[in-house]
Structure formats: structure tokens, C-alpha cells
Amino acid sequence: MTEFSRRLVRRCWLSAVQNPLQVISFPALQLHVSGTAMRASQEDFENAMNQVKLLKKDPGNEVKLKLYALYKQETARQNYVDLVSSLTSSSKSSSQAKPGADRERQGYENLVVTSEDGITKIMLNRPIKKNAISTQMYHEIMLALKTASKDDSTITVLTGNGDYYCSGNDLTNFTDIPAGGVEEKAKNSALMLRDFVGCFIDFPKPLIAVVNGPAVGIGVTTLGLFDVVYASDKATFHTPFGHLGLSPEGCSSYTFPKIMGPAKAAEMLIFGKKLTAREACAQGLVTEVFPDSIFQKEVWTRLKAYSKLPPNAMRVSKQVIRNTEKEKLHAVNAEECRVLRERWMSDECINAAMNFLSRRAKL
Numbered sequence: 001m002t003e004f005s006r007r008l009v010r011r012c013w014l015s016a017v018q019n020p021l022q023v024i025s026f027p028a029l030q031l032h033v034s035g036t037a038m039r040a041s042q043e044d045f046e047n048a049m050n051q052v053k054l055l056k057k058d059p060g061n062e063v064k065l066k067l068y069a070l071y072k073q074e075t076a077r078q079n080y081v082d083l084v085s086s087l088t089s090s091s092k093s094s095s096q097a098k099p100g101a102d103r104e105r106q107g108y109e110n111l112v113v114t115s116e117d118g119i120t121k122i123m124l125n126r127p128i129k130k131n132a133i134s135t136q137m138y139h140e141i142m143l144a145l146k147t148a149s150k151d152d153s154t155i156t157v158l159t160g161n162g163d164y165y166c167s168g169n170d171l172t173n174f175t176d177i178p179a180g181g182v183e184e185k186a187k188n189s190a191l192m193l194r195d196f197v198g199c200f201i202d203f204p205k206p207l208i209a210v211v212n213g214p215a216v217g218i219g220v221t222t223l224g225l226f227d228v229v230y231a232s233d234k235a236t237f238h239t240p241f242g243h244l245g246l247s248p249e250g251c252s253s254y255t256f257p258k259i260m261g262p263a264k265a266a267e268m269l270i271f272g273k274k275l276t277a278r279e280a281c282a283q284g285l286v287t288e289v290f291p292d293s294i295f296q297k298e299v300w301t302r303l304k305a306y307s308k309l310p311p312n313a314m315r316v317s318k319q320v321i322r323n324t325e326k327e328k329l330h331a332v333n334a335e336e337c338r339v340l341r342e343r344w345m346s347d348e349c350i351n352a353a354m355n356f357l358s359r360r361a362k363l
């Protein structure tokens with residue numbers, strides 16, 4: 001038990017003796033006494049985080065996961081602020097939309113989905129977290145893709161709001177451990193990931209990525225499943241799986257060697273080499289790079305022209321290209337998820353997530 005936990009337990013016990021009406025909520029690190037809430041101070045929390053960093057003996061995965069869960073609760077207030085901020089920024093985005101924009105689809109918390117000029121645009125909208133994909137966002141993106149596959153638009157675009165396209169999987173996703181423990185979490189995550197990537201494999205219409213800024217992890221790997229990828233020259237492409245104790249997903253273990261050759265793919269997927277937009281274009285992952293100052297204008301002008309092409313011809317052409325590979329891609333997806341399920345339970349992966357959450361490591 002750390003000094004912080006000892007102090008906390010002592011505080012709970014003293015309060016309980018002094019006021020039997022109180023409710024003690026240990027996991028939230030919060031004591032409700034006579035209607036007033038007393039929180040462990042920010043200083044207590046930071047001290048505890050520092051003590052965790054200084055622990056000489058590895059406390060083991062069970063304890064680490066408890067720490068993640070408690071950390072997550074302490075950051076719940078931050079999540080509240082994020083959510084309110086994303087609501088503000090989606091209303092800003094919609095107020096910035098041109099009059100005449102067909103419609104904005106409601107009901108998404110972290111996406112802005114619009115349909116205009118025959119184009120459905122799915123915009124990741126969590127800019128203060130660099131568009132990291134939370135568990136809820138995985139489900140929202142799947143829903144948006146399924147809806148777009150059936151709507152009357154001719155092409156579908158995925159892009160990001162703010163300076164990032166996507167910073168990959170939200171590394172706090174794994175702090176939400178269910179009763180069945182880390183194994184159940186890994187199993188559920190693997191199932192969700194398989195469905196998520198499956199939506200990209202099966203998407204029936206032309207799917208375009210408009211990569212407005214840096215892309216990380218699953219934000220990069222899924223690009224191999226798009227039909228066209230346009231990038232700002234500010235974008236970078238980074239798959240730091242080695243650093244995170246992870247292995248490739250999004251079918252990248254198959255699409256990347258095929259697109260760029262096995263050696264270049266290995267540099268990215270095994271060693272985490274970060275590519276500039278121009279390098280990614282030279283290696284075939286990106287279709288075309290534009291100077292950031294004219295990126296949005298040029299890309300949307302081009303996409304509007306493409307969206308007027310005969311829709312059935314575009315759909316059939318996409319499908320005839322994709323169908324020869326579909327079975328293979330689903331098999332690759334299943335295998336990548338199987339391997340990742342084990343990775344998520346490894347010390348390498350848990351330590352890397354812990355390092356990020358305790359702000360010891362970034363990419």
C-alpha cells in the first residue's frame with residue numbers, strides 16, 4: 001500500500017468515526033460528509049502518481065489495472081469538460097457550414113456527419129484529444145459508415161477536426177476494466193476491433209480519407225483500406241506499435257507490404273518509423289499531397305467533381321476491385337485481432353499505456 005492510499009484509508013476511517021451519516025466512496029477518491037464533498041486534493045493525486053512512478057518493485061498487472069481504473073475516475077471531470085467542449089465545437093462547425101448544406105446528422109457525440117453535394121463527410125470531432133478514438137467513437141464510426149453505405153451519397157469521406165487527423169486508439173480505453181478483468185476486456189476489444197475494421201473492408205462505395213494533419217496507429221493502418229488518400233503536407237504517418245508493445249491492425253500486416261513493399265512496411269510497422277506526407281505518397285500509401293494552405297479548397301473541389309460521376313459505375317468499380325481481396329482481408333483482420341488480444345494482456349503493452357497515462361512517455 002502506498003503512503004497516499006494509507007493516508008486516504010486513515011482519512012476515511014476517521015471521518016466514519018466522527019460522522020456515521022457520511023457516505024464514503026473510496027474508488028472515486030471522494031468523501032461526502034454532511035452534504036459537502038471533500039476530494040483528495042490535486043496535490044494528493046499528483047503525489048500518488050509520482051509515488052507510482054518511483055515504485056522499485058513492479059506491483060503486477062492486477063494492481064496496475066486498478067490504478068488505471070482509479071486514474072480514469074479521477075479524470076472523469078476532464079471527460080465532462082471534453083464532452084462539453086466537443087459539443088461547443090460541433091455547434092461551431094455546423095455554424096461554419098455553408099448555408100444550403102443538405103443536412104447534419106444528429107446523435108453523434110464525437111463525430112460531425114454531414115451530407116452535401118452527393119458526399120457524406122464523417123469528421124472525427126474530438127480535437128482536444130487529437131481525435132483519439134474512444135470506445136464510443138469506434139461504435140459511432142461504425143454506425144456512420146453503415147448509414148453512409150445506404151444513403152444517397154455517391155462517395156464518403158473521413159477526415160478530422162482540428163490539427164490532427166487522428167491520434168489512434170484512445171489509450172485510456174483500457175482503463176475501463178469490466179468485472180471479468182483484463183481478459184474479458186481484451187476479448188471484447190478484439191471483437192469490437194474486428195467489427196470496426198470489417199466496416200472498412202466491406203464499405204461498398206468509394207471511400208476517401210482527407211488527412212488534414214498527423215495520423216497515428218489505427219488512423220494510419222486503416223488508410224490501406226481506403227480507395228483514395230489525400231493528405232495535407234502537415235500530415236505525418238506513424239504506427240508506433242513496437243513502442244506500445246502492440247502489433248499491426250487494420251489489415252496493415254497485409255495491405256502495407258502490398259502497397260509499399262515488405263521492407264518499407266517493416267520499418268513502419270515493426271520499428272515505428274514515422275513518414276512525412278511526401279514520403280507516404282512516394283510509398284503509395286497516400287494518393288496526393290497538397291500544401292496545407294490550399295488543402296481543403298483543392299481537395300473539396302476535386303471531390304465535388306468526382307461525386308457527379310455516375311454513381312452506379314463508381315460503386316461497381318469499387319466492388320470489382322475490392323471483391324477479389326475481400327475474403328483475404330477478413331482473414332487477415334481476424335488473425336490480427338487474435339494476436340492483439342494477447343498483446344493487450346502483455347506487460348509490454350500495459351507498461352506502455354501506463355507510461356503514457358502517467359505522462360512519462362509520448363510518441
Ligand SMILES: CCCC/C=C/CC(=O)SCCNC(=O)CCNC(=O)[C@H](O)C(C)(C)COP(=O)(O)OP(=O)(O)OC[C@H]1O[C@@H](n2cnc3c(N)ncnc32)[C@H](O)[C@@H]1OP(=O)(O)O
Nearest residue numbers: 128129130132167168169170171172189193217218362363
Ligand atoms: C480497441 C481497438 C484497439 C485498436 C488499436 C490501435 C492501436 C493504435 O492506435 S496505437 C496508437 C495509439 N496512440 C498513441 O500512442 C498516441 C498517444 N499520444 C501522443 O503521443 C501525443 O498525445 C501526440 C503525439 C498524439 C500529440 O502530442 P501533443 O501535440 O504534445 O499533444 P498532447 O499530448 O498534449 O495531446 C492533447 C491531449 O490529447 C490526449 N491524447 C492524444 N492522443 C491520445 C491517445 N491516443 N489516447 C488518449 N489521449 C490522447 C493527450 O493525453 C492530451 O490530453 P490532456 O493531457 O488531457 O490534455
